Amino acid sequence: MGVGIQVEHLNAWYGKTHTLQDINLPIPANHATALIGPSGCGKSTFVRCLNRMHETVAGARAEGVVRIGDMDVYKDASPVAIRRRIGMVFQRPNPFPTMSIYENIVAGVKLGGSPGRKALDEVVERSLRQSALWDEVKDDLKKKSGASLSGGQQQRLCMARALAIDPEVLVMDEPTSALDPISTSKIEDLIFELKTQYTIVIVTHNMQQAARVAENTGFFLSGKLVEFSPTHKIFTNPSDKRTEDYITGRFG
Numbered sequence: 001m002g003v004g005i006q007v008e009h010l011n012a013w014y015g016k017t018h019t020l021q022d023i024n025l026p027i028p029a030n031h032a033t034a035l036i037g038p039s040g041c042g043k044s045t046f047v048r049c050l051n052r053m054h055e056t057v058a059g060a061r062a063e064g065v066v067r068i069g070d071m072d073v074y075k076d077a078s079p080v081a082i083r084r085r086i087g088m089v090f091q092r093p094n095p096f097p098t099m100s101i102y103e104n105i106v107a108g109v110k111l112g113g114s115p116g117r118k119a120l121d122e123v124v125e126r127s128l129r130q131s132a133l134w135d136e137v138k139d140d141l142k143k144k145s146g147a148s149l150s151g152g153q154q155q156r157l158c159m160a161r162a163l164a165i166d167p168e169v170l171v172m173d174e175p176t177s178a179l180d181p182i183s184t185s186k187i188e189d190l191i192f193e194l195k196t197q198y199t200i201v202i203v204t205h206n207m208q209q210a211a212r213v214a215e216n217t218g219f220f221l222s223g224k225l226v227e228f229s230p231t232h233k234i235f236t237n238p239s240d241k242r243t244e245d246y247i248t249g250r251f252g
Ligand SMILES: Nc1ncnc2c1ncn2[C@@H]1O[C@H](COP(=O)(O)OP(=O)(O)OP(=O)(O)O)[C@@H](O)[C@H]1O
Pocket: 014, 019, 037, 038, 039, 040, 041, 042, 043, 044, 045, 046, 057
């Protein structure tokens, strides 16, 4: 099952640049939460703070509270333990190019121990079914490389890889921006199914996409969270003038 995420007074820096400023945000369990806002406003930095990937950038640091369920991400646990609870999918599909489809999926699982062959086979089938890719690749699992798949298939392979470690949260940073409309629609359908089992956070520039998949939406501007509301409210009756200007294209 998914868990809720509570973010309190989160601040993040790249060197001396104060990129995220006092972000407070409740991300409810088993819902999809969309994050929107203009380029450079800090959406990716924010999601990278959730699983402590932000601090892997030289000179970058974060302060504040991020709680995943009961776990205080910046106090209670190692980054490795946190990353097992949060699966990540990025803008550009990034399968390990030389590995087979099968190896792509089990790579992360093997880092957490050495399950037997049967258990690995089960993980591969489960995660490929969850990402709606099983029927397309089941006969080529060990024959084809990740890189030999189409862009849309590669992105679903990356979703399968993220789901293979059995996370509670799935963070997707612009997962469809490099995909055609059919692949995009498949991923959106998946988000709908997956949120029964996982908590989903999706960064998107596509406002229709936010409206289609997410119950709640946060609008970021210049490193601040301007508004966090039910998605229908953000798009029909936003509380903040800056949100309205952005969603109506009057921004700037
Ligand atoms: N590795 C980095 N080093 C220094 N500054 C960075 C780094 N990554 C991002 N930034 C800066 O932090 C700010 C926020 O960037 P971020 O990528 O979080 O924005 P974003 O809202 O996700 O943008 P986009 O929609 O274009 O992906 C920007 O000013 C960006 O230039």
